Amino acid sequence: MAKKSVAKKKKGNTGFLKFIKWFWLLFASGVAAGVLVFLLASWGVFGKLPTFEVLENPQTDLASEIVSSDGETLGKFYIDANRTPVSFSELPDHLVKALIATEDERYYDHSGIDARGTLRAVAYMGSKGGASTITQQLAKLLFTERASSNIVARVIQKVKEWVIAVRLEKQYTKEEIIAMYLNQYDFGYNGDGIRSAARIYFGKEPQNLSIQESAMLVGMLKNSSLYNPFRREKLTLDRRNTVLSQMEKNDFLSEELKDSLQQLPLEIDFHPESHREGIATYFREYLRDWLKKWAEDPKNFKPDGEKYNIYLDGLKIYTTIDSRMQAYAEEAVNEHMPRLQAEFFHQNTPDRNPTAPFLGLTNDEIDNLLERSIKQSERWRHMKYDLKKNDKEIRDSFDKEIEMTVFSWEGEIDTLMTPLDSIRYYKKFLRTGMMSMEPQTGHVKAWVGGIDYRHFQYDQVKQGSRQVGSTFKPFVYAAAIDQLHVSPCDSLPDVQFCIEKDKYGNPEPWCPKNADGKFTGEMMSLKDGLANSVNSLTARLMDKVGPQPVVNMVKKLGVEAEILPVPSIGLGTPDISVYEMVGAYGTFANQGVYVKPVMVTRIEDKNGTVLYEYVPETRDVVSDEVAYTTVKLMEGVTQGGSGTRLRHKWASTAVYKEIITGYPYEFNNPIAGKTGTTDNQSDGWFMGMVPNLVTGVWVGAEDRAAHFASITYGQGASMALPIWALYMRKCYNNEDLGVSKEAFQEPEELTIRVDCDKPVEEEDKPVEAEEVEIDF
Incomplete structure (x- = not known):
């Protein structure tokens, strides 16, 4: 009986050892497979990765900035990206703290990948937050393609993000990575990067943002389309308050300050940055043409012989325009012209002027004038040369009502109008230069x-x-x-x-x-x-x-x-x-x-x-x-x-x-x-x-x-x-x-009499007697 017990014990030990052996074998294989996947990704097997040179100089579209003589930004030239980068030193401390507290609490403790966060994300299947570090998010913005719905492709993409994140951590300081990330993110409404976002949503430079304003922008990093302060104000406010709570949790804010800030409304001060809005719009359009001609001149080409792209190369154009004087000029126009226009409308009602707004023209002459305007219009040019329509098709289109938005001094008006009527409508308005x-x-x-x-x-x-x-x-x-x-x-x-x-x-x-x-x-x-x-x-x-x-x-x-x-x-x-x-x-x-x-x-x-x-x-x-x-x-x-x-x-x-x-x-x-x-x-x-x-x-x-x-x-x-x-x-x-x-x-030597009210000294009297015709 004793022999049988010993045999059973030996057999049980052998089974356990076999299990342990296979466990470590599988574990080692998994680790090896993981390492192999990372190696393959780093070697570019799953797709080309950025080289050292590209990491050193990541290619992002940079808007060209128009700077006034008093140091203000008048506007920018861009196609898709209204991006003007700022350095880490230009970011307020509370903005950086809000970012770290919300997006990556252990940012200064990892080298691109947060192992703890990754394990938590895997264990809870992402229900307690994702594992992407700030560096990974930057890698995704800069170098990886849009996420695929295919799970294998998504895993491969995540691996590529990890590889790039590690490389970024080797290449840049933590401060540089934060600045790059905030400069890269699209906050919506042409707010590409933190500087554009601060100017668009709050009308100020990043360093002047308040704590609650920084918290709102950091909250938008999760999804700027979802947390849109215009479309979903309550949701955006709640998200901002979540960021403030995270700052308090990480000892960046006191509980009292957090509570008081959470009671504040969003207080958006919207300053859209588009080519047709903002200050000095006419000047900016003149400048665009001037810059195009400058860029076409061979003596202004890049050292490699390429032309500068005014929309992508991040040029800074320093102008003589004073932003304060420009604002005063626009205000003066906006104060006087509505009053003048009101009187013009008053004098050109149908009972006062049947041919309004024209004077001294017959109906036939007015018709001819309008026909000339039709053929000089952008609509005519577009339909004829871009859409290849014949003249009859184009002319007929001017008599068909369409939805349009027209100008008025009381604000834009959405209306239904024929293009011909819109031409007649706009001819009633006085212009200025x-x-x-x-x-x-x-x-x-x-x-x-x-x-x-x-x-x-x-x-x-x-x-x-x-x-x-x-x-x-x-x-x-x-x-x-x-x-x-x-x-x-x-x-x-x-x-x-x-x-x-x-x-x-x-x-x-x-x-x-x-x-x-x-x-x-x-x-x-x-x-x-x-x-x-x-x-x-x-x-x-x-x-x-x-x-x-x-x-x-x-x-x-x-x-x-x-x-x-x-x-x-x-x-x-x-x-x-x-x-x-x-x-x-x-x-x-x-x-x-x-x-x-x-x-x-x-x-x-x-x-x-x-x-x-x-x-x-x-x-x-x-x-x-x-x-x-x-x-x-x-x-x-x-x-x-x-x-x-x-x-x-x-x-x-x-x-x-x-x-x-x-x-x-x-x-x-x-x-x-x-x-x-x-x-x-x-x-x-x-x-x-x-x-x-x-x-x-x-x-x-x-x-x-x-x-x-x-x-x-x-x-x-x-x-x-x-x-x-x-x-x-x-x-x-x-x-x-x-x-x-x-x-x-006054000139040092003035021989011409200019002060007609001052008595003329005898020796200075002109030869001609006063009040007589000049003898030329």
């Missing part, structure tokens, strides 16, 4: 190309050229001062003056009338003549100087538009852009030296290497004495001419005050300027200057047949001057801008 420049440097500080870029994309600063009216007259006066040494105090008779046929190529005698059709018959000083835009005086000066010298001067002042050398140009018949007019006027404020307007000062690549620096383009046009005398002439416009309302608290008439302005100006500093109005009130201008800022404003409709019926509202002093005044008032209220209130600098 405005540019502000520092004359000494040529730096453009503000650029407003229209009233709303989403609906009116034609830029009225540089693309558009319109008849300049009396804002051209200072060029005639400057030529006369330069050639004839006339003084603002010299006088000419205000009587009709004719330039005979054939002189300067005139096909007929040219006998211009004054704006009101009347002549005083009295002697008038040149200063008063310019201040009140008296045509008879300008015609006399033009006759003595000649049109060609005036054209020559205007060309030196930077005007590239074609100008015929005929006498009528003196009254403002040429079409010139706001951009050119501001540059030209800047010459007078800059003591006779023309400085070409500049918008870009420097371009850097993503590493900070300077790729471009501007070189100022300047030239002497007139002497400082001629420039100063012209400025003093233009000061008369705001002292006793069409710009005098700048000195008053209110405009002179109640109707004008209530409908058009109602703005307290009361400027008391030296201002030189000139209003401009075309014959039928289709174009209104104001050019205004102080010593260190020149600003031009144009207002009018798309078609010149759409205009105010009378000069009360259709003159430059009513249409354009208020925008200039509102803008300057805002600039002056911000003393940090340093906009001058001082007098224009």
Whole structure:
């Protein structure tokens, strides 16, 4: 019996040992298989893995950033990724703590893979959270493909993530990995990366985020589509509070602070970053074209011969635009134009104007005008050249109602309208163009190309050229001062003056009338003549100087538009852009030296290497004495001419005050300027200057047949001057801008009498007696 017991015991021990043997054999095989899988993955058997060089420089699309002169981001150029990376040092400490507390509590204790977390995830089948570390999540964002529904493919992908995560940990510091991850994540609404997300959702840079704002963004890392503060506010709020709880759990917040922060609402301050929204939209679109041309120039190619991609290469474009002044300019437009538009609508109701908004056109002429607009439209171009439709199909489509969103000053309107009716609708709206420049440097500080870029994309600063009216007259006066040494105090008779046929190529005698059709018959000083835009005086000066010298001067002042050398140009018949007019006027404020307007000062690549620096383009046009005398002439416009309302608290008439302005100006500093109005009130201008800022404003409709019926509202002093005044008032209220209130600098040697109110010393009296016609 004893022998049988011993035998059974031996047999039992043998079975247990066999089990242990197989257990360790299977375990070792599993470990070996796991190691083999990792080795195969690292060797690229399951798909190509990033090389050392790629890990060193992961290829991500970087948006090009437009930076203002005061260091603010005006916008970005990108295709799919609105990404501008920030360094770890630019991240607030509470943002980093929120990330670690929520996504990877043992982040600083592992080397890319959290073994503890992995075992927990396997044991609980993911019900108590996943096992992906921050490094793994970065690997997934940077280098691995989208997750497959096939379980084998998903396992292989996870293995690849682990391999890449380990490599990333070897290649980068923990801080660099956190920055890379936050820079890479898509937060929605073009919020690619933490910097874009902070700006879009809260209107601030990452380092300025509050604790609760950082917690919301970290909460979105789990799923930015699910935790969307606009679509699922309650869910996003709960997720934010979960992050705050995790911070408290990890001793990053006190319980009291956590409780108080959890009571706060989300408080989103939405600042969308798209090409058609935000600040300086018209300028940004001009800049896009400028950059494309810059990138096409072979001398600007990369060292390897490739062109820079303005959407992907993360360029930094430093501009002269001041974000504060740009905001003031846009605010000024948005304050004045709705009021002006309301009066325009009031005057163009069907009972007041059956052909509204056009005046002086027959129905047939209006139909022809609309047909031309149809064939010039983007819809026509797209259907004809992209969709290859025939003309009849295209034209028929303009008479079929479709859903569309149209502009109004009260907000966008969703409506049902035919494309033809939308063309007619938009022709009722007045447009504007405005540019502000520092004359000494040529730096453009503000650029407003229209009233709303989403609906009116034609830029009225540089693309558009319109008849300049009396804002051209200072060029005639400057030529006369330069050639004839006339003084603002010299006088000419205000009587009709004719330039005979054939002189300067005139096909007929040219006998211009004054704006009101009347002549005083009295002697008038040149200063008063310019201040009140008296045509008879300008015609006399033009006759003595000649049109060609005036054209020559205007060309030196930077005007590239074609100008015929005929006498009528003196009254403002040429079409010139706001951009050119501001540059030209800047010459007078800059003591006779023309400085070409500049918008870009420097371009850097993503590493900070300077790729471009501007070189100022300047030239002497007139002497400082001629420039100063012209400025003093233009000061008369705001002292006793069409710009005098700048000195008053209110405009002179109640109707004008209530409908058009109602703005307290009361400027008391030296201002030189000139209003401009075309014959039928289709174009209104104001050019205004102080010593260190020149600003031009144009207002009018798309078609010149759409205009105010009378000069009360259709003159430059009513249409354009208020925008200039509102803008300057805002600039002056911000003393940090340093906009001058001082007098224009007087030349050391001034031989021309400019102060007509000051008694003339006997030795300084001109040869001509006072109040007599100038003897040329």
